[in-house]
Amino acid sequence: MPFDGLGYVTTPTKPSIWTRLTQYVLGAPPVAKSIPLQAFQPVPGGQPDALTLQVLTIGRALIEDRKDWVQRRYETRDGRRCAVGALRGAARMLNLHGPQTGANTILLSVAMSRGFNDIESMNDNSSHRQVLSAFDEAIARAQHFASHG
Numbered sequence: 001m002p003f004d005g006l007g008y009v010t011t012p013t014k015p016s017i018w019t020r021l022t023q024y025v026l027g028a029p030p031v032a033k034s035i036p037l038q039a040f041q042p043v044p045g046g047q048p049d050a051l052t053l054q055v056l057t058i059g060r061a062l063i064e065d066r067k068d069w070v071q072r073r074y075e076t077r078d079g080r081r082c083a084v085g086a087l088r089g090a091a092r093m094l095n096l097h098g099p100q101t102g103a104n105t106i107l108l109s110v111a112m113s114r115g116f117n118d119i120e121s122m123n124d125n126s127s128h129r130q131v132l133s134a135f136d137e138a139i140a141r142a143q144h145f146a147s148h149g
Contacts, residue, residue: 049146051094052102056142058090059083059103060135069131071124083107083123083131106138106145 063069063086070080074088081089087103104119111122111134123131 049102049142051096052106053139053142053146054094055087055090055096055103056106056135056139058093059086060132060139062086062089063128063135064132066128069128083119083134086135102142103138106141107134109141110134110137 063081063083068080070076070082070085073080073082074085075081084104087107090103107119111117111119114122114126114134116122116125122134126134
């Protein structure tokens with residue numbers, strides 16, 4: 001059985017002040033947030049929509065807590081992210097290379113349906129709750145595509 005890393009994504013523990021200071025000084029990435037385990041299930045072959053769904057689900061989880069979300073920056077040294085930064089972080093967590101066009105395309109379509117030209121302007125001109133609802137809508141669309149693909 002290949003190593004899938006699921007045993008390492010369990011309940012998060014708050015890092016000590018020394019760990020956080022060391023990460024800040026060394027520029028190390030912050031400790032991973034709690035991500036739903038089902039988001040890391042292997043993607044069946046020939047189902048890129050399932051991968052898109054994983055990226056969106058993990059991205060949403062990365063900014064679910066208001067303190068983990070930021071506006072006007074993709075990502076901060078202390079681990080806060082905007083919507084685009086969350087998608088990028090999710091792709092890194094899944095060890096994906098290159099742009100995640102499926103996840104970006106679906107979230108962009110949600111942003112455009114709300115009157116924005118891009119995901120960044122939706123993130124920067126919306127409340128945290130509105131950004132999370134955009135992710136929810138994008139996840140629902142991805143689920144629809146995955147089941148009716």
